[in-house]
Each structure stands twice: as structure tokens, then as C-alpha cells.
Amino acid sequence: MGRIQLHDIRKSFGAVDVLKGIDLTVDEGELVVFVGPSGCGKSTLLRMIAGLDQPTAGRIEIDGTDVTPRSAADRGLAMVFQSYALYPHMTVRANMAFGLQNTRMPKAEIDTRIAEAARMLEIEPLLERRPGQLSGGQRQRVAIGRAIVRRPTAFLLDEPLSNLDAELRVSMRAELSALHDRLGATMIHVTHDQVEAMTMADRIVVLRAGKVEQVDTPLNLFNRPANLFVAGFIGAPGMNLWAGQAKGGSVQLDNGAMLPLPVGLAVPDGAVTLGIRPQHLRPQAGGPLQAKVRLIEALGPESVVHADMGAGNGLLAVLPGQPDLARGAVIELGYDPQSVHVFGADGQRLG
């Protein structure tokens, strides 16, 4: 239970196409994260799955049944809102019971379910309080609890962690993943935070401007981004992307540097974009990359070096430890050619 299929979902608001044909299958029990920059349509897509918005065209199936014409209530899904959307005038218990009372469920059953969810989320002492008396993290738990008691086919989470402070977000992230393992339910989680996506997801759906850019596991996205957008979006700090001309197994950048390409990768001569993750650069005397240090962010175990290679090409390198570098110094860097990503003129991955 909980397999969700989207077939060519489109949504237009007037002349603006927000979603331009989305095909996707979310398997039973999977935790899928929709990620993308603001305005990419990820929340709109989630709301359409929820039934809060109707697609302009396309079909939504849950466990093989077409639910597109059905109302939100008849899809058997539960949603956790970014603002939590707790009823402020009701106690936590009443908030959790509200949806169940709609189905005329016997009171004893409601009480059992609330007790069970409260225990799982450790909110038992809060049951008689009102949302106004709870902290952000506690409200978040209640919102999740309200979804759990409904025993939905799938959980839809719309940026549920974005209102929490950084520390709490990290711990809630882990808790949500643990909860997913425990419930074994299908979850679709929307976020604009790629770290959140990387840490939680079974699979990530990267969206941009109403289109799916890539669907894959977090590590595959990191290791083999399908195009320039995904390459730049996934990973922190972002991948170095340099435009250049491929010629006989090397790429010449605008600043003249000649960079070797992976062995065995056939790249036709012409314009390409070369991508190297900052983590894959390492100091190497006489290495192919030379850059002038502009800024060093010393994080302790590693340091992020911002540098200029000339001709408008910036460089980011994550170097282990605390290298002894001064602003203005020239560093020489090298890399394993196998770790290089090459993208064609159309922005798609080569090889």
C-alpha cells in the first residue's frame, strides 16, 4: 500500500506553466524527497498529490487507482504543513482527534491511536496543552502525530523542518528518518535544502522550473549528476563548473589551463563544461590548476578555499585540515581525472 504514480502532470496558472509534464513513480514504503530552488513547482506538485490543487492535465494513481478526480479527503493521504497548521484553539489531543472524529471512529479507538502516536513521538505530557504553549519542535511533533493517527497510505511533508532552528532541524531530520523506518510508510518530503534531501531520501527528485531534472538515489545524484543543473545544485559547497574547449583528451579553459579528462571517456572536440567537486581537488606542486587565494573559511577539520584562476573563473576547494595559506597566495592543485564530470554544450552529462 502506498505506491504513487504520476502521469504527465501539468499545471498552469493562466499563461504561466508551473508544472510541465511530470512522470514519476514513488514505490511503496519509499521516502522520496522533492528538492529544487524556490518556484520550481515542488510544493505545487505535492499539493496536487494531496488533492488540495487540481492538475490542469495528467493522472495521479495511488495503488493503481486513478484518484485525480477524488477530493483530498478520499485519497487516504496525510499532510504535514510547513506552518504545522495546528488548530490553535484546540488541545494537542483534540488536534489529533479532529480528523478521526470526522470518520465517526469510536472514541476508544481514537484514544488508543492518540496514545500510541503520542508515545512514539514522546509528546504524552503535552496532550492537554494548546499549540500556543508549545515550542516549534513540539508543534512539529504534534503535526506529525496528527498525520500518524490517521494511518494514511502515504505521508506528504511540505517543508516541515524549515521553521525550526538549525540544531533542531538536524535532530528532527534524523527522527523523521527513524520514524519512516518504523512506520514503513510511503513518504514524500518537499524541501529546498539539499542537505536535508541527501540525508533523508531513499530517492531524490530534483525539480527545476516545473520539470524533473533527475530522479535517483542521493549518492548517484552526487556521483553522476545528469546535467549541469543537478551538478550545481547537489553537494555543498557547489561543484566547480568551468567552460572550455575539448581537444584530444584534454579541456582548455578560457584562462589557458589545460585539464586532463577521464581516461576512456570519448569527448568530441568542441565546447564543454567541466565539473570538479571542491572535495576532489588536492594540493599538488605543478598541478594543472593554479589559483590566487581570495578567502579561506577554516572549519577546523577542513578548510574551504575560495580562489581566482583568472579570466573570470573562480575556484572552490575543500582541503583537509588547516593548510597554511595566506590571502593572495598562489596555490597549485591537482585531481584524479576519473573524478571529473563533463557536460556537453546542451548541459547534459557526457559519459
Added chain:
Amino acid sequence: MTGVKEVLGAVVAAPLGWLARLLDTPLRLWQRLAGQNGMVAFFLLPNMAIFTVFVLLPLVINIAYSMTTGAALFLPERTYVGAAQFERLLRCTDYTDLMTCQEDQFWIALRNTGTFVVLQVTLLIVAATITALILNRALRALSFWRAVFFFPVLLSPVVVGLIWRWILDRNGVLNAALVGMGMDPVNWLLERNYAFSAAIGVTIWAHLGFFALILLAGLQAIPRDLYEAAEMDGTKPARVFWRITLPLLMPNMLVVIVLALIRAVQVFDEAYVLTGGGPGTATLFLTQYIYEVGFASLLKNPGLAAAASILMGGVLIVLTLLQLALGRKNERKGKLK
């Protein structure tokens, strides 16, 4: 556009700045002499003086009047009678029969006002809530509809009364329309129940927009998410209204109810212009009673009118305190969030 605004702003600000600089030195000097508390008193003084002359003093004089009798205008010429005016107002031989009361008109006015308040406020609140709920939907030309409902609020009460008298009069627009459709004309303002209903209907029409606007503000403050959460839970519309909308609207609703009560107790101008209190005493309300006893009747009795106004004032003070208490409670709740 901003350029024009800035220039205009500078033009307006220039003389003000000049005035401020002019006043700066004397005021600094004055503050040195009077001290900071002295300055507070200095700035409050004009306001307090106006308040004293036009509000506080009339109030005190009114209380003094209520303890005197006669038709003389100036207090020193009036005869002191203690609480006799209040006694006269409140004395009845049999409280189940208003005709046995010494001031039966006062009691009739009281009964009419009571009936009016209960019916008018109830209907007004229901109508304003429904109006606000409709206006709160994503309606086409929403601002237009909001304006339509608010326009009567802008009319002077006397104009409201005149408009509706023109419509409801024996030879008025409504009867002309009825006759035109082959029906018999109705004496809308000369039949007791019709006239009373007209007074209720017209005052609702005149005030609806104001109360609907306050309720609408309350409705718009309810987060959309809550309705979506309810939608996900499959909540029926009626249950959404009773369990979510109404409880969250309650702070505004209470304010609206108390304000409506206060206004209803004070009912006068629209109703007076519309029916003149008639037919007979069918639409005689407290304020009209006070007005007629004090100023309009042949046997002017300002003392009695003053006494009646103090009794009415007592009711209004209770209602106002209630409103303030509610306001403070809402404020505290707001802070808690």
C-alpha cells in the same frame, strides 16, 4: 512617480521643519523651567481642557440635573428633589402591567428598546457573519462588493431614515411598485409590527457593512493552512464552520456583539426619522423618550430626562466595560502567541 512624491514631501516638510526649529528654543527653555513632568502636563493640558469642558462638565451637570425639578434652564434656579426623579421613573403599582407605572412612557420605551436590542443585534450579527463569509471567498470584483456593503455606513443616519421613509411611506416607492404589480398597498410605517420590523431592518441595513468588515478582518486572519488541514481530514463544511471558523472568529465576534449592543441601546436617529416613534408608541425607544421629555414635549422636564439618561448610561457603562475586558483578554492572547 516617486520623484514627484519626494518633491511634494519636501515641499510639505519645509514649513513644518521651519516651525519645529522656531519652537525648539522656547520649548527647551520651558522644559528646563518646568521639568520633564511639567512638560507632560503642558502637552496634556489642551486636551484635558477640551475633555473637561465638553465631556466631564456636561456629565456632572447632567447628574446634578437629575436631582432637580422644574423647567428652568440654569441649575441655581432649579429645585433640588434628591432621588425623586428616579423614583418617578421607576415607580409602578404593578410591575406586570406597565400602564400602572407613573412614567408608563419610560417603561414602554424600555420594553421597546429591550425587544429591539435582542432582535436587532441577533439578526445583525447573523447577517454580518453571513456577509463576511461570502465576502471572504475569492469573489470576483471583491472590492466592489465590499464597498457596496460598506456604503450605507457612510450615510448620515438622518439620510438613512429619509431614504427608507421615501421607500416605505404610504405613498412611497415600495407601495407604488406593489400597486404596479396589481397588489394592495401596505401601510408599512403605520402598522405596529411592520413599523417595528422596519426600524430593525433599516438599522441593520445601515450598520451591517461596519460589522461585516470587522468580522471579515477576523476571517482573513485565520490561516488558510488550517482549512487545508481540515480538507485533508475530510471535514464537512458545517463542521469546519462550527469547529474552526467560529472559534477562531470569536475574539472579533465578541467585540462585534458588544459594539452592536451598545449601538442598539442607543438607537435613535434612523428610527426617529423613519417612524417618529409611532404608530402610537410602537417604536418609541429610550433615547427618543429622553429627547422628548427633555426638549421636545410641551411639558419639558429636563430633570426627568437627565435621570433617564443616567439609567441608560449605566447600562452602556456595563457594556463598555465588558468590551474593554474582552479587548484586554484578546491582547493577552495575542501576546501569548
